[in-house]
Amino acid sequence: MTPAQNAPQTLAQKIIARASRQPRVEPGQIVTCQVDLVLMHDSSGPRRVKSRLEALGAKVFDPSKVVLVSDHFVPATDPESAEILALTRRWAQEQQIAHFYDMQGICHVMLPQQGHLQPGMFLVGGDSHSPTGGAFGTFMVGIGATEMTGVLATGEIWIKVPQTIRINWQGQLQKGCSAKDIMLFLCARLGMNNNYKVMEFGGSTVDAMSMYERMVLCNMSAELGGKTGIIAADQTTTDWIRQTGQPVAADALSWHSDADAPYEAVHTFDASTLIPQIAAPHSPENTHPVTEFDQVPVHQAYIGACTGAKLSDLHMAAEVLKGRKVQPGTRLLIAPASLKTTEAAAKDGTLATLTEAGAILLPTGCGACAGMGAGAIANGENCLSSTSRNFKGRMGSPESNVYLGSPYSVAAAAVTGYITDPRQFL
Amino acid sequence: MKRNLTGSAWVFGDNIDTDVLAPGAYMKGSIAELAAHCLEAIDPNFASQVKPGDLMIAGDAFGIGSSREQAAQALVELGVSAIVAKSFARIFYRNALNLGLPVLFCPELGVIKPGDQLQLDLTSGLLHNLSNGEQFQCEPIPEELMGILEAGGLMPFLQQRFSKSGSKT
Numbered sequence: 209m210t211p212a213q214n215a216p217q218t219l220a221q222k223i224i225a226r227a228s229r230q231p232r233v234e235p236g237q238i239v240t241c242q243v244d245l246v247l248m249h250d251s252s253g254p255r256r257v258k259s260r261l262e263a264l265g266a267k268v269f270d271p272s273k274v275v276l277v278s279d280h281f282v283p284a285t286d287p288e289s290a291e292i293l294a295l296t297r298r299w300a301q302e303q304q305i306a307h308f309y310d311m312q313g314i315c316h317v318m319l320p321q322q323g324h325l326q327p328g329m330f331l332v333g334g335d336s337h338s339p340t341g342g343a344f345g346t347f348m349v350g351i352g353a354t355e356m357t358g359v360l361a362t363g364e365i366w367i368k369v370p371q372t373i374r375i376n377w378q379g380q381l382q383k384g385c386s387a388k389d390i391m392l393f394l395c396a397r398l399g400m401n402n403n404y405k406v407m408e409f410g411g412s413t414v415d416a417m418s419m420y421e422r423m424v425l426c427n428m429s430a431e432l433g434g435k436t437g438i439i440a441a442d443q444t445t446t447d448w449i450r451q452t453g454q455p456v457a458a459d460a461l462s463w464h465s466d467a468d469a470p471y472e473a474v475h476t477f478d479a480s481t482l483i484p485q486i487a488a489p490h491s492p493e494n495t496h497p498v499t500e501f502d503q504v505p506v507h508q509a510y511i512g513a514c515t516g517a518k519l520s521d522l523h524m525a526a527e528v529l530k531g532r533k534v535q536p537g538t539r540l541l542i543a544p545a546s547l548k549t550t551e552a553a554a555k556d557g558t559l560a561t562l563t564e565a566g567a568i569l570l571p572t573g574c575g576a577c578a579g580m581g582a583g584a585i586a587n588g589e590n591c592l593s594s595t596s597r598n599f600k601g602r603m604g605s606p607e608s609n610v611y612l613g614s615p616y617s618v619a620a621a622a623v624t625g626y627i628t629d630p631r632q633f634l
Numbered sequence: 635m636k637r638n639l640t641g642s643a644w645v646f647g648d649n650i651d652t653d654v655l656a657p658g659a660y661m662k663g664s665i666a667e668l669a670a671h672c673l674e675a676i677d678p679n680f681a682s683q684v685k686p687g688d689l690m691i692a693g694d695a696f697g698i699g700s701s702r703e704q705a706a707q708a709l710v711e712l713g714v715s716a717i718v719a720k721s722f723a724r725i726f727y728r729n730a731l732n733l734g735l736p737v738l739f740c741p742e743l744g745v746i747k748p749g750d751q752l753q754l755d756l757t758s759g760l761l762h763n764l765s766n767g768e769q770f771q772c773e774p775i776p777e778e779l780m781g782i783l784e785a786g787g788l789m790p791f792l793q794q795r796f797s798k799s800g801s802k803t
């Protein structure tokens with residue numbers, strides 16, 4: 209039975225209906241959507257789509273709707289990565305891509321930082337963490353390179369209208385807990401196979417979060433296996449957009465799920481009882497409370513990635529590291545998520561706190577997160593990382609171990625040399 | 635595209651992720667180089683021993699992780715003819731179809747042993763284990779997407795569309 213025209217809908221449904229120019233759409237339907245904006249990076253972008261577009265004899269449907277970011281292979285470490293970056297630059301010029309950010313920061317952070325997101329938009333990104341954009345009330349999904357070629361050539365994409373799972377967090381997080389701990393906890397609790405579902409976050413904990421923290425929730429919806437993550441816009445969202453210098457769309461606050469929206473499931477959690485969480489190798493699903501880890505040595509502590517190296521993440525690390533030193537035998541590497549992040553952290557004294565503690569500052573970019581840049585780990589080494597994934601071999605040798613935690617936890621491990629509850633330092 | 639596939643089974647568990655399919659360290663090189671390291675973190679023999687036409691069998695969330703299309707492309711490069719899994723990660727699923735690699739959901743998939751001889755009918759979705767006579771019903775690929783697979787992937791599919799629109803103008 210098809211629901212009545214005025215039956216309640218989820219936010220995802222509403223955005224897909226608008227993008228597919230239908231009065232409404234129902235879960236399970238396959239529809240073709242017009243894309244409002246496309247995000248690409250150097251690894252899955254021009255090097256993969258250029259020759260394909262040429263083979264089709266097609267041009268980019270609308271160069272003003274493409275945001276291209278060089279972040280994966282930056283700065284070049286060898287001739288191959290230099291070539292990839294050079295090709296990216298040439299293509300951006302050839303195609304007159306309006307928004308090309310070359311080595312300015314990680315794509316998922318650049319998009320909101322530069323004010324490209326407005327609630328209600330339908331976007332695709334050539335990266336699996338594209339759901340990050342959903343923190344701004346958009347519907348944003350990740351796609352691969354061939355599909356990207358199709359989108360660039362036509363401005364359209366087919367999509368199966370997803371079911372939504374609503375996740376509420378109520379109450380105040382304890383000191384030393386963050387959105388990262390929430391997501392690691394959810395990976396263990398809900399598993400990583402929430403395939404094809406939209407994860408919609410809400411509740412008083414989320415309402416109180418900064419945009420940076422909301423971005424973590426949506427970013428790691430990818431780890432839950434979700435199609436995307438989404439959070440309806442509120443004043444925190446519109447304040448952010450305004451502060452980027454962009455006008456706020458008039459209908460920004462009208463994009464939200466209806467009161468009785470047909471969620472596939474609703475989960476509600478109490479934030480006040482959550483304690484810091486750590487994912488053990490080799491899956492985010494393998495998460496346990498930090499208190500269950502007994503003296504696990506940490507050779508490398510890494511603060512990086514779109515997930516864990518934004519300004520708020522550096523602040524968390526600095527809170528722990530203020531007046532303390534990195535343990536000899538442990539190295540703390542920090543790769544800020546964007547140049548503006550570095551600039552802001554320099555201005556407010558955070559960088560000084562971090563480097564005084566002994567942190568090693570790395571260039572902005574994806575860096576060690578995907579095992580492409582500086583900071584690879586050796587056979588048998590353990591790394592505690594503020595990134596989003598710890599699949600086998602992701603950050604270096606297949607015989608290395610990656611643990612995941614919040615920036616608080618990573619900083620605490622850097623101080624003691626082993627996995628440590630950060631609350632004792634706060 | 636062949637609709638009736640036969641080949642030996644390569645069997646994997648749940649959550650086979652894109653980092654083991656396409657390890658980051660080899661992402662800069664050619665697809666042939668990358669394919670040589672496909673799955674080496676969990677089965678060092680796979681890339682050197684898989685034969686064109688072989689089928690992959692897996693559990694839940696096959697292809698979970700990054701959007702890197704090379705995860706599917708490496709398997710195409712090695713000649714894998716289809717993947718049957720209990721479930722797929724969505725980007726991997728789309729990538730595979732877009733590259734012309736048949737991927738079928740089989741929630742009721744039972745035990746299949748490595749090396750079993752398999753026959754897969756893409757039209758009906760029937761998977762036949764010739765080694766012991768067992769059969770499993772996979773979900774057939776949706777009609778909307780079969781067109782892409784029939785064309786050999788999204789590129790040849792778009793090629794048709796662009797050459798058509800080209801000839802009109």
Ligand code: SF4
Nearest residue numbers: 337513514574577578
């Ligand atoms: S920082 Fe890591 S997770 Fe984020 S886009 Fe880069 S490689 Fe992907």
